[in-house]
Amino acid sequence: MSDQKTAIIIGAGPAGLTAAYELLNKTNIKPIIYEMTEDIGGISKTINYKGNRIDIGGHRFFSKSDRVMQWWRNILPSQMLIRTRLSRIFFLRKLFNYPVSLNLNTVLNLGFMRIFKIGLSYTKIRLFPIKNEGSLEDFFINRFGKELYLTFFKDYTEKVWGISCNKIRPEWGRQRIKGLSISKAILHAVKSVFSKDSSVTQKNTETSLIGQFMYPKLGPGQMWEQVAEVIKKKGGEIYLNHKVIGLKQHDNKIVEAVVKEKTANEPTTKTVDYFFSTMPVKELIQSLQNGVSQEVRHAANGLIYRDFMTVGLLLRKLKIKNKTRIKTINNIIPDNWIYIQERDVELGRLQIFNNWSPYMVKDKNTIWIGLEYFCNEGDELWNKTDESFAEFAINELAKIGIIEKEDVLDKVVIRMPKTYPAYFGAYDQFHVVRDFVDKFENLFLIGRNGMHRYNNQDHSMLTAMTAVENIINNIKSKHNIWAVNTEDEYHEEK
Numbered sequence: 001m002s003d004q005k006t007a008i009i010i011g012a013g014p015a016g017l018t019a020a021y022e023l024l025n026k027t028n029i030k031p032i033i034y035e036m037t038e039d040i041g042g043i044s045k046t047i048n049y050k051g052n053r054i055d056i057g058g059h060r061f062f063s064k065s066d067r068v069m070q071w072w073r074n075i076l077p078s079q080m081l082i083r084t085r086l087s088r089i090f091f092l093r094k095l096f097n098y099p100v101s102l103n104l105n106t107v108l109n110l111g112f113m114r115i116f117k118i119g120l121s122y123t124k125i126r127l128f129p130i131k132n133e134g135s136l137e138d139f140f141i142n143r144f145g146k147e148l149y150l151t152f153f154k155d156y157t158e159k160v161w162g163i164s165c166n167k168i169r170p171e172w173g174r175q176r177i178k179g180l181s182i183s184k185a186i187l188h189a190v191k192s193v194f195s196k197d198s199s200v201t202q203k204n205t206e207t208s209l210i211g212q213f214m215y216p217k218l219g220p221g222q223m224w225e226q227v228a229e230v231i232k233k234k235g236g237e238i239y240l241n242h243k244v245i246g247l248k249q250h251d252n253k254i255v256e257a258v259v260k261e262k263t264a265n266e267p268t269t270k271t272v273d274y275f276f277s278t279m280p281v282k283e284l285i286q287s288l289q290n291g292v293s294q295e296v297r298h299a300a301n302g303l304i305y306r307d308f309m310t311v312g313l314l315l316r317k318l319k320i321k322n323k324t325r326i327k328t329i330n331n332i333i334p335d336n337w338i339y340i341q342e343r344d345v346e347l348g349r350l351q352i353f354n355n356w357s358p359y360m361v362k363d364k365n366t367i368w369i370g371l372e373y374f375c376n377e378g379d380e381l382w383n384k385t386d387e388s389f390a391e392f393a394i395n396e397l398a399k400i401g402i403i404e405k406e407d408v409l410d411k412v413v414i415r416m417p418k419t420y421p422a423y424f425g426a427y428d429q430f431h432v433v434r435d436f437v438d439k440f441e442n443l444f445l446i447g448r449n450g451m452h453r454y455n456n457q458d459h460s461m462l463t464a465m466t467a468v469e470n471i472i473n474n475i476k477s478k479h480n481i482w483a484v485n486t487e488d489e490y491h492e493e494k
């Protein structure tokens with residue numbers, strides 16, 4: 001009998017696949033991945049609809065970690081495009097630069113009165129900042145002033161989370177836009193006129209201002225499907241349509257996983273040496289069959305997630321015209337995505353997949369876009385039939401003047417649960433859950449929902465890499481895994 005150790009990895013998203021890849025490359029541990037859906041890539045998958053590809057979310061491949069950048073290049077050496085980012089804000093039926101820049105276009109779009117008010121409220125907050133940032137609203141106001149917050153941040157953010165900004169913890173801002181402030185945004189705009197940070201890593205640029213990124217020709221799923229192929233070639237196992245429904249613990253170790261194949265009547269039980277989990281923390285705790293205190297269960301059950309729906313629309317043309325100097329195929333507007341700040345529609349964001357990669361679109365003479373809606377699983381939007389939801393989305397887009405309804409050639413609706421782990425609900429009790437799971441020596445929580453943290457692909461991958469290194473170096477503490485993507489939190493604490 002072989003004495004090779006094995007690891008169960010829950011989930012075939014970026015974190016789970018990275019863990020498997022690293023185990024195969026650096027250890028003698030055999031990874032076995034269970035993925036409950038039929039797809040590879042998790043939130044970072046690409047959906048192929050009749051030859052047109054949808055990226056759920058629009059995944060930029062960039063990282064301040066050289067290790068991650070190199071890792072991606074190694075996997076797809078000849079398939080990564082370098083893209084120049086353009087994303088704007090649609091507000092007052094006009095397009096504004098994002099990050100908002102103080103140019104003639106902005107002044108004319110907003111009007112002198114509003115600009116004056118923005119300047120005044122920004123000066124005020126510089127002189128009298130809010131001392132203890134208790135909410136996301138305080139976070140935004142401290143960095144941008146109240147008027148700019150009300151104009152450009154409040155409505156979009158409330159669409160994303162479905163609750164008021166003053167009920168959201170400030171950590172989300174710290175994770176999402178890190179060190180960005182208006183002075184940094186303006187400084188960045190001025191600097192970029194005189195010197196171009198031409199490297200794709202852009203180490204000296206705030207994450208929110210990154211101007212260039214890599215992108216697989218066929219969308220993010222291409223990266224993760226390729227990683228899955230390598231894993232299988234190197235001897236790892238990947239089981240799709242297999243859901244981990246139960247875990248058993250004994251003596252500070254996870255000893256068993258209960259796995260159910262979609263069509264099977266009965267689940268099976270697996271005993272291995274290590275467990276990596278990218279499943280939502282809430283569900284992980286619910287799946288633990290023994291030894292969980294009421295306090296831990298209560299804290300985990302109170303974790304909240306925000307869900308996501310995308311409507312893919314194939315169009316003959318857009319109504320909105322390209323008024324920039326940027327040359328594009330068929331002269332469509334050059335944006336990768338557009339934030340929809342308009343208050344009279346529920347639409348949150350619009351992706352133009354042609355501008356992410358022309359290879360995402362089957363017929364280059366058509367326009368392939370994704371309309372993004374933030375919602376809660378089971379709410380009114382989520383429960384609409386595909387047909388009525390697509391109709392609703394088309395009407396919204398026509399209402400704000402971006403398309404004419406008769407230019408729609410085809411449509412598809414995609415639902416993606418648990419896209420955003422929320423920093424409200426029982427989040428302030430998360431430490432109770434973390435202390436509990438950290439005591440299991442052979443259990444590693446990694447990734448985005450796996451750690452209930454707003455992790456991008458690179459952070460999700462780094463948590464997996466760190467966990468594998470801890471096994472190699474026999475490091476018992478999980479502290480360095482939790483420390484990934486928290487630099488600014490530590491700065492704030494200092």
Ligand SMILES: Cc1cc2nc3c(=O)[nH]c(=O)nc-3n(C[C@H](O)[C@H](O)[C@H](O)COP(=O)(O)OP(=O)(O)OC[C@H]3O[C@@H](n4cnc5c(N)ncnc54)[C@H](O)[C@@H]3O)c2cc1C
Nearest residue numbers: 011013014015036042043057059060244279447448456457
């Ligand atoms: C709108 C949006 C935009 C984004 N944009 C970017 C971007 O520009 N750049 C970037 O780098 N990142 C971006 N991200 C983040 C990126 O999607 C995530 O960081 C990444 O997908 C997280 O990887 P993961 O493996 O931790 O989790 P996931 O991608 O969620 O994968 C987890 C997998 O586990 C499976 N699973 C769950 N429970 C079980 C179970 N019980 N048994 C078996 N399988 C299970 C799920 O089906 C899923 O496939 C974006 C995310 C969103 C929502």
